[in-house]
Structure formats: structure tokens, C-alpha cells
Amino acid sequence: MAPCVAVDRLRVSVRDKHGRDNILVKNVSFEVQFGEVVALIGESGSGKTTIALSLMGYTRSGVNIVDGSVIFNGRSMIDMSSRERSSLRGREIAYVPQSAAASFNPARTLLKQVIEGLQIHQIMPVAEAAAKAVSLFRELALPDPEQIGQRYPYQVSGGQLQRLLVAMALVTDPKLVILDEPTTALDVTTQIEVLRVFKQAIHERGTTAIYVSHDLAVVTQMADRIIVLRDGMIQEVGATSCILARPKSDYTKRLLAAAEPQVRAAKSEAVEEMSAAPVLEVRSILAGYGAVDREGIPAVPVLRDVGLAIKPGTTLGVIGESGSGKSTLARVIAGLLPAARGEVMLNGAKLPRCATDRTRDDLRRVQIVFQVADTVLNPARSIGRILGRPLEFYHGLYGEKRRRRVAGLLDMVRLPVSMADRYPGELSGGQKQRVNLARALAAEPSLILCDEVTSALDAVVRAAILDLLAELQRELGVAYLFISHDLSAVTAVCDELMILYAGQVMEHRSCRALYQHPMHPYSDLLISSMPELRKDWLESISGSVLRGTSTSLTRSGPGRACSFFERCSVHIPGRCDIEPTPLRRLSKNAVVRCLRSEQELLKRAAR
Template sequence: MAPLVKVEGLRVTARDERWRDNVIVQDVSFEVQPGEVVALIGESGSGKTTIALSLMGYARSGARIAGGSILFDGRNVLGMTQRELSSLRGSKIAYVPQSAAASFNPARPLLKQVIESAQLHRVMSQADAEAKAVSLFHELVLPDPQRVGERFPHQVSGGQLQRLLAAMALVTDPKLVIFDEPTTALDVTTQIEVLRVFKKAIRERGTTAVYVSHDLAVVAQLANRIIVLRDGAIREVDTTARILTEPKNEYTKSLLAAAEPLVRTATIDALQATSAPPVIEVKSVLAGYGVVNREGIPAMPVLRDVSLTIKSGTTLGVIGESGCGKSTLARVIAGLLPAARGEIMLNGVKLPLSAAERTRDQLRRVQIVFQTADTALNPARPIRRILGRPLEFYHGLSGDKQRRRVAELLDMVRLPAKMADRYPNELSGGQKQRVNLARALAAEPALMLCDEVTSALDTVVVAAILDLLAELQRELGVAYLFISHDLSTIKAVCDEVMILYAGQMMEHGSRSALRQRPLHPYSNLLISSVPELRQGWLDGINETVLKEASAGVARPARGEACSFFERCSVRIPGRCDVEPTPLRQLSKGARIRCQRTEKELIELGAPSGCQY
């Protein structure tokens, strides 16, 4: 059988600021057979997306396809005219990008956007295209498939928007679909549902696909073969089973190792046993957005009765789906969003709730590291100035003293001193995040609020950042509040874990306590939704997990009732949705917010062997 795609000697170059051509894809050759799913795996800069886009005869701004050949269905893509390429894209080859939110026009109904390519290429009438789209909505398990197309992008969830993007790609019955990191930005519970419907659609349609990702566990569920890339060149090609069990290339082995993060926490028994007050203590915080009423409740409450403590040299992980209040919690502790109710204590001393009312020393001791270094670092300032600003503000350092300290900070985050004269756009994603960490460390804080600091990074870079954080904690004794939606990362760096859902704490305990038996139904859902690094995991997921994962987005409950009620498989109608939910102390040492007793939850099937 002739391959649908045949790439030989592909070479792509990109022009830098000095107008020099740099090779970013070099001598890449591979084939994709009809009905096959081939994954392109590698870290940022490996050439994954560049190669995938080349299959459509497209190169991003500043880049060009400089050599090689690409045959698609027997036709030479690189020899096509612009008109022929326009006819090919969206019709015969469809592309599903990473960010669904950025792909839709917020001012147009979803159905009109989904059928746009079918109308543009005139492959069917509008009525037929609308009927086909609704059929795809059913196939992709979208809620209310007959009417979801009438909604606008902001009226559906992220997972639903990603499935609508897949419908847009499939509406013309393309011969090849390119999936470019389509689940990377999704929470694990949303990802599991999207992956399931993607796999079902691919399998039932016999779709030929190229799947771009840096997540081997996700790729293992979908791909027949894996192509491992690094620095624009192929390092290894083999079946998915062989790559996962018998990798030959050292880089492939490093990717597999990075997919299973090692525990990096420091020895903290002595620190936990001390009688010294916690670095930070949050007591019964209620916070949100909008006007606060007479009862002290914001118009849009986000956090409700949240309490926590973090001791020196330890890490508390906060995990949950998007919208659960993780980042709001960090903003409240930092004083960027004053709490409507509750107290925040720093080393036993009450902190003003607003950053504007805190002393310079109080501001210094609590630092926040934001998720996206690209937006957190001023692109118009060199790294020396970015790091120098907190040194001047908090410590009054200038001149030679400041320059020496900048060099020390760069060394602390394992960056060479010459980086001081560079600008953010001259650094890689991992390097920018290290500068982000160095800026927080410049203040010499007691607590660092790490808000999704690894979520935008590849697995190999994530491993390096996690190693760095653990090393800094051992050397400096700094405490971390580590926010993430990635359970493997939380497992690697955190001593204690708090699980949030719709602004409520659902379960809170040591990492080992949650690993023994995650009793809360939501804790179990989160842990059960993390893809395992083996083939067949997606097909063997428990039906209860699938039902809870697809039940919808988190919605705050009325009063003090349970927010997880609508999705919970063990709910008690008339109690869970009406009565205040009690906090229970479990025999393993963790706390849980649930109407069910520990004995009831165990009898109802909380899995004792679930690995956290």
C-alpha cells in the first residue's frame, strides 16, 4: 500500500535577528500509512510543529522550507501553487491547534465557524454542512448536540471548545488530520474526556493522523508509531510499544524518565517537629470578585472557608481543575486580591489583607512566581535590570554590589553570568522561567507562591526546574505554595497536598496519606484521570470515572453545601446538596470534606491501591 504521506530529506530554515539562516529541521524523512496515527514527540525547539505544518506546505513567519520533498496522496506539496495549497488546507488536510480559545471568533456562533471550511471549499451545501456538523457533535459527545452550535465560544467549556475544533477539522472528511498538542492546556479530567472522544472518532473513521505532543503518556493512548525529535533531527522511530518498553536512543530514554518525575522533597521531619510558628497560616479565607455585600460575601465568590499552614522548608501543593480557585488563593496570600473574610498570618504575625497596606519587609518575604514567564518578564529590559530592580527596592543594592548579586542569582538558578546582558526574547522557555525564579529569590523570601510555573514547559525542562526548586529549598529553607493541575508534578515536589474544587477544600493531607487511599470521590477522580505511560490505559478506564469526568465544569454550591454534588457517584440527595458539608479527620491523618464517613467511603469502593 502506498503511503498517504511521504517526507524525504525535509529541511527548514529560519532567519534570526541578524538575518542569518539557521537550520531548524534537518534531513527529516518518514512515511504515514493510510489509517495510521504517527506521533511527533520532542521538547520545545525540536521541530515538531514545524514539520507538521510543512505537511501542508506552510512555514511560519521568518521560516522557509529550504529543501527535500513532501508527497501527499501522490502529489508534490512543495510544488503546488498558492491556489492549490489553499484548496488542500482545511479540505484534504485539517489542522487542530493547541488553543481552541484562540482559534474561534468570539463574535460568531459556533456552528457557523465549524462549517466555514466546508462552505469555503464548496464540498457541500450549507444545509448538508450543518447536518454533518450536528452529526459530528453527537459523535464527539458534545452536550445538547442539536443546539450547542447556537452558542458562542465563551458559553462552552474548554474541553467542549476543543471538541468543537475537532468537529471543524473533520467536517470536510479530510484524508489527514494534524493534531498539534490538542490537550496540553486542559485539566486531567477534561483531557480524559477529549482523548476518549478523539480516539473513538479516529478509530471509527479510520482517520490518518499526525499527533504532535511532548506528553508520552497521551501519545501512548493514540499512536501506532512514534517519531522522536531533537534539535530538528529524528533520533528514533519505532512502534509505540517498542518506544515505551525498549527505547534505543539515549534522548528517548531521558524523555521516558522525565515522564515519571522523581520525588524531590527535602528531609523535613525536624522542621515539622519544631515549635516555631508556620511561615504562612491562612484561616477561613473567603475571597472572590465584585462588590462585597453586607454579609461580607463578594458578588462572585471563588474561595470559601479555605485554611492552610506551611512550615519553613516545606512545600504545600494545591491542585484542582481550572476555576477551582488555585491562582486566586495565591493572589489572596500575596495581597493582590484582598480576602473578604479570614486571616493570613506570616510567622505568627497577622498580615494586612491588601498588599498596599503591607510593609516593604512583609512584601519581600512573600513572593509570587507567575505561570507564564513570557508575560511576567519585561521584554524591553535586559535580565540585569529585571533582577536588579528587586535588589534595589528591597535591599538598596546598586552599582558593583548589585552586579555581583545579579551574577550570584543567575548562578543560583544555574544560568551563566553572560545571560545578564540578554533580553527575555533571546532566552528559551526554561531559561525565562529560571529568570522568573531568580527575580523572586532576589527578595530573599520566606515563602514563594509558584503558580503553575512548569505548566507551559516540556517534560525534560520541567524535570530540570523541579530539581532546581528542590535544591534551592534545601539550601535556603524557603517554603513553597506550589499550584498545579499536574498530579505527577505535585507528587514530585510536595510534602502536603490540598485538593480544591469550586473554591472548597475537598481533601488535605500528606502526600503519603493521599497515596495510601484517596478517599474523597473528587480526589479519586483526579488521580484516576492521569494518563499512565502504557498502551491501553484509556480503554480500561472505569465507567464511573468517565461519567464524573464528563459531568461538566465546577459550579459553586449554595451556602456551605458540597460543590461536587452534581458529579459525585456517591452523593446523598437531600443532604449533600442542602446541608453544610462537615470536615472529617481520617485515620490516615488527612482531612476530608464530605457527608460520607470514612467507613462508608471505603465500603462504597474508594480504591485502596490507587497510586498517587
């Protein structure tokens, strides 16, 4: 039987501004059988996405397929006309890109965009298409599936937006689905549900899939075979179980080693004592969106009574599901979202709530690296100009001094100096995120708010960036607030962890203690949801990890005092759903929001 996809000696090049052709994909050949799931794995710039786009006969601006063939279902994608390719895209071939934020039209409702493919190809009436979309929303564990389609993209979280993008791809029942980092924006618990849905949908529908990812643990759950790429060339191809057990390529071995979770060693008591005064304090923050009522509560509360402290030279990790308030917390600290109540203190001095009221030095000392690089890097500016702007604004550097400092910043984040002449659209997702980090470093801040800073990076580059962050911390004493849903990254770089759920702190302890023995049931849920490098892990945890779906502060209140009540495996009926749940300080500086006693929580954590 002929394969679904056959790629033979594919070569793809890009022309730089000097008119030179650089080869991105070098003589790549492989086949994908019908019903098979094949993963493309490799670091940023390895050619994964370029190959995936070539399967649709598509290339980005300035990129060209210069040789080879791509056959889909017996037809040449390269030789067919643009009209013929258009008739296949969105119907027989669906593509799920990495960045959901850049894929949706902010002026149209989500439902209209999800069913657009069904209407373009005239597959079914609008009412039937809408019903099918709602069914997919339910399958993908989206909140309020009957009504979420009436919202606009900016009214849902990043993780929810990514699942909606997956719904858009699956709604036409395509023969081939190309998934380009589809779970990058998802928290770990949501990721499990989405992966389970992907796997079930692919097997039940007989859909063939190409899964592009830098996350080996995720790929392990999904793929029948893995193709390892580096510098546009295939390094190794094999069945998933063989790649995990007997990798042949040294590069594959490096990928596997980088994917193993690491826990940061605890700082010595002497170091802790030297850095006793916090660089940042957040006190009793209440924040959200919409009009504030007479009691000072926003119409849509996101954070309630959140407090924390970060000492110089340390890292506090903030983890939680999509919509838990992680990014909102960063925006409050940066002054991008004024808090309704509470204080943000920097080196003991109270910061104005709004960034526009802060001094230039206040702005310099607190930098933020956003989650989605696509939405914060000006596509019309070169990387050199993007990095040069903060050097001018904060340090008055111009000309040759600025050029040398830009080169130094690029080197810091493991990018070549030649990258200064390129534009964001010419960079991979991981490269753009590294530029994002370099821009923050340009200000020489006291505190960097890292909002999913490693989410777009492959395991090898992520490890290098985490090492870089640690090295900068040792040299400069810079502090980090590290927001992530990637627990393997958090445990590698953080000294302390704070768990957020529905805008409230559930647990705050040292990273090592919390990772090894989580006390709060929600903390245990998150850590149990970290994918492992074994083929049957997803099936082994099915039905035992998750209970219900994420909630929000607007659903807590009278009759639901604990926002985690419905999902908690150890809740106390008649108490947890009625009584207020205080944040209690236990022994060894542990802070936990739970009505269970410390002895009960410790006994549970020891299991």
C-alpha cells in the same frame, strides 16, 4: 498507496540578530500513512513544533525551510503558492496549537470563532455550522454545550478553552490534524475524556494525525508510532509498543525514566519541628467575581471557606479540575484578586487584600509564576530586560551587576547565557516557562506561587526543574504553593496535597499518604486518572473512572449540599444531596469533606 505525509531530508534554520543561520531541524525524514497517528516526542527545543508547522508549509518569523521536501496528499507544501496553502489550512489540514489563550480573539464570541473555518471555506450555512459546533462541544464534554459558544474567551477556564480550540480544528473534518500539546492545559479527568474523544474521532473519521507532545504517557494512548527527536534530529522511530518495551536510544530510555511517577519522601519530624511557624496562612477565604450581595457573596463565587498553611522550606500542592479555583486561590494570595472575606497572613502579619496596597517588600516576598507564559512575557522586550526589571525594582541592581545576576538566573533554570539577547517569540513553550520561573526567583522571595509551572515542559526538563525547585528550597528555605493538574509533578515535589473541587477543600493530607490511599472519592478519581505507560490503559479505565462532569459552586446549595454528589460513587441519597458537608479533621492530620465516617473512608481507601 502513497502516504498522507512524506517528509524527506527536511532542514529548517533560524537567523539570529547577528545574521547567523542556526539549523533547527537537521535532515529529518519520515512518512505518515492515511489513518495513522504518529507522535513527535522530544524535549523543548528539539524541533517538534517546527517540524509540525513545516507540514503546513509554514514557518515562524525568522525561520526558513532551507532544504528538503514536505508532501501532503501528493502535493508539495513548500512549492505551492501562498494562496494554495491557505486553501488547505483549516480545511484539509487543521492545527491545534499549544496555547489556547493566545489563539482566541477576546472580542469575539467563542461560537463565531469555532465555525470561522467553515465560513471562510464556504463549507456549510451558518446555522448548520453552529449546530455542528454544538455537537462537538458536547462530544468534548464542555459544560452547557448549547450556550457556552455565546461566551467570550475570558469567561471560560483554560481547560475549557483548549477543548474549544480542538473543536475549531475538528469542525471542518480535515484529512490531517496536527495536535501540538493539545492536552497541556487540561486536568487529568478532563484529559481522559478528551483523549477518548480524539481517539474515537480519529478512528471513526479516518483522520490522520500528528501528535506533538512531551507527555509520553499521553502519547502512549494515542499514537501508533513514535518519532523521538533531540536537537532537531531523529533519535529513534518505532511502533509505540516497541518503544515502550525495547527502547534503543539512550535518550529514549531517559525519557521513559523521567515519565515514571515519583513520590517525594516525607520530611523528618526534626525538620517539621524546626519549621513550625507557617510562612503563609490563608483563613476562611471567600472569593469570586462580579458584584457582592448584602451577605458579602460575589455574584460568581469561586472559592468558599478555603484555608491552608505553608511552613518555610515546604511545598503544598493544590490540585483539582479546571474551574475548581486553583488559579483564583493563587491570585487571592498574590493580591491580584481581593477576597470578599477571609485573611492572608505572611509570617504572622496580615497582608492587605489588594496588591496595590502592599509594600514593595510584601510584593517581593510573594512571587507568582503564571500558567501561560505567552500572556505574561512582553514580546517587545529581550529576555535580559525581562529578568533585569525585578533586579532593578527589588534590589537596585544595574549595569554589570545586573548582567551577571541575569546570567546566573538563566543558568539556574538550565538556559544558556546567550538567551538573554533573544525575545520571547524566539523561544519554545518550555523555554518561555523557564524564563517565567527565573523572573520570580530574581526577587528572592519567601514564597513562590507556582501556577502550572511545569505544564509546558517535557518530561526530562520537567524533572530538572523539579529538582531545581527542591534544591533551591533546601538552600534558601523558600516555600512553594504548587498548583497543577499534573499529578506526577505534584507528587514529586510536594510535602502535602490539598484537593479542590468546585471551590471547596475536599481533602488535605501528606502527599505520600494521599497518593497511596486517597480517602475522598474525588481524590481517588484524580489519582486513578493519571495516564500510565501502557498502550491499553485508556481502554481499561473507560467507563469506570469518570461519573458526570465538573460542577461549580453556583450549582451547589439547597438540594445539592455536596457539590460532588452527582459524580460520587459512594454518595448517600437523602443525606449528601441535602445535608451540609463539613470539613472534618480526622486522625493523622487528615482533613476530609465527606459525610462518610472515617472508618468507611479508610476501608474504601484500602481497597
